[in-house]
Amino acid sequence: MAWRKWGLGLLTMAYPLVIYFGLQHYSPRVMALALVVLALLRAATSRQTGWRVTALLAAALAIAVLASDHELPLKLYPVLVNVAMLAVFGWSLRHPPTLIERLARLREPDLPPSGVAYTRRVTQAWCVFFVVNGTIAAITALAGSDRAWAIYNGGIAYGLIGAMFAVEWLVRQRVKRRHAEGHHG
Structure with missing residues (x-):
């Protein structure tokens, strides 16, 4: 499967x-x-x-x-995917727990309130990402060349998604470290 x-x-x-x-x-x-x-x-x-x-x-x-x-x-399919992802993440902001909190609880079932707040901010960041990415996808579909559309939607957008994951992981490590230091110091 x-x-x-x-x-x-x-x-x-x-x-x-x-x-x-x-x-x-x-x-x-x-x-x-x-x-x-x-x-x-x-x-x-x-x-x-x-x-x-x-x-x-x-x-x-x-x-x-x-x-x-x-x-x-x-060429509008990538726009549709971004709208769908925005809808899923946005809906979870309005109807908690957020999608990111649900994923976090798979690894850490007893997520502290600070973790819940953090996952909410991460969910908001992904919503902003999907708005920006979907907008660029729409611009490339409506006004860009076929080549520009393919390069952005078939490559650059995935690089940006990877960068978003990497930056979030780095920020999360820093937040966890600060939280741990706050409890020990």
Whole structure:
């Protein structure tokens, strides 16, 4: 089962590059099939309502491509993913515990109040990230070249996600160290 999730994750990550290179040789309608396949796989493998809704919206983008033979809806998929992630993280801010707190409690079930506050700030930071990343994805889709869209959405965006994880991990280590020093000093 884990290989399915990894495979779907890799397919999702490769999507911008697949679309970019595919559009060099095929019509948008043909490339819409890639989005249909991705949407069907996402819907079939996810138990979470949010991902199923995202899959349905992705299918709607594919239908728009099939009807119009225009590539723009294909390029809006990364925007859709950022909106979905913003919705999930934002919803958890309004209906605690936050998503980050839930993940933190997997490792530390007795998360102290300072940890809860920290995970809330991290969730807020991810919300800001998804707004900024989704905005850039939209700009590249609407006003950028196909190449700029593919480079940003198929590479730079993932580098930024990795940087976000790395910076958060470093900050978390510092916060934990300060918290530990405060209890011992």
